[in-house]
Amino acid sequence: MLQNNLFLTSNVDDKNKFIDYVNRAANTIADSYTDSRAYSGLTPQELKELIKETPLLPESGIGFDSVLEKVKRIVLPNLLKVSSTDYMAHLHSPPLMESLISELILATGNQSMDSWDQAPIATEIEVDVINQLCEIYNLPKDSDGIFTSGGTQSNLMGITMARDWFCNTKLDHDVKLLGLPQEYNKFRLYTSEVSHFSVEKSAHLLGLGYNSVIKVPVTNDQKMNTEILRDLIIKDLESGFLPVAIIGTVGTTDYGSIDDLETLSEICQEFGIWLHADAAYGSGLILSQTYKEKISHISKCDSITVDFHKMFLLPISCGAFFLKDKTNFSHLTLHADYLNREEDEEEGYTNLVGKSMQTTRRFDALKVWMLFQSLGKKSLSDTIDKTLNNANYFYKMVDSNPNFQVVTKPEISSVVFRYSTNKLSDDQVDTINKRIRRELIHRDGIVIGQTIFDGRVFLKLTLLNPLVEHKHLDNLINVILEKSNYN
Incomplete structure (x- = not known):
C-alpha cells in the first residue's frame, strides 16, 4: 500500500512534509561538518565492510527516518569534503552556497530540457543564459550553445x-544520412600530448579510432608545439591523409597550460581545418578582470567546451558547448512527432533536444543564472583571481626549495611538483612520493593529486578553493617534508 504525501503538491500536508524532510536533511548534512579534514581517512577495504551491512532492497521499506540515520552514520562522515581547504587534488570544485539552493530547486522541479512542454520557463532561461554567455565569450551574433553534462x-x-x-x-x-565516407580512415585530429583523454574516447565513439588522433609534442611549458603541428599537417597532406580538426586545450588537466589559440586559428585558416577549444578548465578565466586576457583568443574557435563545475564553483554536473556558427547544430537535428514537432517550432516553441546529444537533460542553466546574479562580476572575478594567486605563491615556495622539483610555472591554478633528493634513486623517490600522498589521505585527511611526468611520479595541486590561504600551503609543504624523512 502506497503511503500518503508522496510528492510535493499544493496540498498543505505535502508542503509541510517537504519542508520537514528538507530541514532535517539540511541539519543532518550540516552537522556532519565537524572538522577541517577533507577526508575521514578510511581505506577502500574499510568502506566496503561498512557498506556490507545494508541490503539495497529490503522486503519492506525501513522508512525515511531510518535511512537518514544510516546516511548520517555511514555516508556523510566518509564523503569527501570538497569545501575543505585540505582538498587540493583535482578539477573538482567546492560548490558555492547559492548553487546548492539552485540544485534543490531544479531537483524538486525535475524539468526535462528536451522539449518546451516539459520545461517551459526552464527552456526560456537556458536560451537566455546561452545567449548572454555567447556575448561573455565574445562570440559572433550567429553563435549558439547548449548545456551539457561536462567536458x-x-x-x-x-x-x-x-x-x-x-x-x-x-x-x-x-x-x-549515409554514415562514414570511404575515406574515414584517413581522417586526422590533432591535439597536444597532454590533452584530455576524451579526445581519443571521442574518436573511438565516432568510428575514427585512436589512430586518427595525432598527439603533438609540447614545449617546456606544456603547450602544443605549433611549429611541429604545422609540419605534421603538411606531412599528412603529402601522405594522402585528411586533416579534419585541431583540438586546442585551454587549461590542461595536469598543468593548466593554455595552447596558443591565435596561432592554432591561423593554422586552421591556412589548411581549412576546424578548431575546437577544450576549455573545460580554463573557461572560468573569462570572468577574471586580471587574467581574462589569457584566453582572449577563444572567440576564434569554431567550437568551445566550457565547464561550470570547475573554476565557476558550481555543483557537478554543469557544462556547456558553444558553436561560433549555429547552423552547424543541424548535424544533430532530428524531429520526432512525439517530441519536437516542426509545427510547434515554427510557432515559437523552442525544443532544445535538436541541439543536444542527450534527450532527457537537467535544468543546469538555473545554477549559472542564480549564481551570476547573486554574486556579480566583481565577486566572481575576485574568487578566480585568488586561486591563481595561490598557485603562483605555492609555485614560488616549492621552486625555491631544494627539496622539491617543479615541472613548470602555473598558468592557471595547478602545480605539478614532487619531493626530490639526490641521496636516493629516482625509483626510491617515486616510492616516497606515492607514500606521501597515501599518508596525507589516510592519516591527515589531506587530499592532493598524483600524476606522471617524464616517466616519474609527481604530486599535483589543483587550487580551486578561494578559502585556501598561504598558511595552508605553507603547512602542506612542511607536512610533506616531515613525511619524506629526508628533509
Whole structure:
C-alpha cells in the first residue's frame, strides 16, 4: 500500500512534509561538518565492510527516518569534503552556497530540457543564459550553445561537428544520412600530448579510432608545439591523409597550460581545418578582470567546451558547448512527432533536444543564472583571481626549495611538483612520493593529486578553493617534508 504525501503538491500536508524532510536533511548534512579534514581517512577495504551491512532492497521499506540515520552514520562522515581547504587534488570544485539552493530547486522541479512542454520557463532561461554567455565569450551574433553534462560530452560534440562539417564541405558527403565516407580512415585530429583523454574516447565513439588522433609534442611549458603541428599537417597532406580538426586545450588537466589559440586559428585558416577549444578548465578565466586576457583568443574557435563545475564553483554536473556558427547544430537535428514537432517550432516553441546529444537533460542553466546574479562580476572575478594567486605563491615556495622539483610555472591554478633528493634513486623517490600522498589521505585527511611526468611520479595541486590561504600551503609543504624523512 502506497503511503500518503508522496510528492510535493499544493496540498498543505505535502508542503509541510517537504519542508520537514528538507530541514532535517539540511541539519543532518550540516552537522556532519565537524572538522577541517577533507577526508575521514578510511581505506577502500574499510568502506566496503561498512557498506556490507545494508541490503539495497529490503522486503519492506525501513522508512525515511531510518535511512537518514544510516546516511548520517555511514555516508556523510566518509564523503569527501570538497569545501575543505585540505582538498587540493583535482578539477573538482567546492560548490558555492547559492548553487546548492539552485540544485534543490531544479531537483524538486525535475524539468526535462528536451522539449518546451516539459520545461517551459526552464527552456526560456537556458536560451537566455546561452545567449548572454555567447556575448561573455565574445562570440559572433550567429553563435549558439547548449548545456551539457561536462567536458567529455562537449568535446564529443565538438569533434562530431568537426567531422560532419568536414564531410559536408570538403567531401560533399552527409554523414547523418549515409554514415562514414570511404575515406574515414584517413581522417586526422590533432591535439597536444597532454590533452584530455576524451579526445581519443571521442574518436573511438565516432568510428575514427585512436589512430586518427595525432598527439603533438609540447614545449617546456606544456603547450602544443605549433611549429611541429604545422609540419605534421603538411606531412599528412603529402601522405594522402585528411586533416579534419585541431583540438586546442585551454587549461590542461595536469598543468593548466593554455595552447596558443591565435596561432592554432591561423593554422586552421591556412589548411581549412576546424578548431575546437577544450576549455573545460580554463573557461572560468573569462570572468577574471586580471587574467581574462589569457584566453582572449577563444572567440576564434569554431567550437568551445566550457565547464561550470570547475573554476565557476558550481555543483557537478554543469557544462556547456558553444558553436561560433549555429547552423552547424543541424548535424544533430532530428524531429520526432512525439517530441519536437516542426509545427510547434515554427510557432515559437523552442525544443532544445535538436541541439543536444542527450534527450532527457537537467535544468543546469538555473545554477549559472542564480549564481551570476547573486554574486556579480566583481565577486566572481575576485574568487578566480585568488586561486591563481595561490598557485603562483605555492609555485614560488616549492621552486625555491631544494627539496622539491617543479615541472613548470602555473598558468592557471595547478602545480605539478614532487619531493626530490639526490641521496636516493629516482625509483626510491617515486616510492616516497606515492607514500606521501597515501599518508596525507589516510592519516591527515589531506587530499592532493598524483600524476606522471617524464616517466616519474609527481604530486599535483589543483587550487580551486578561494578559502585556501598561504598558511595552508605553507603547512602542506612542511607536512610533506616531515613525511619524506629526508628533509
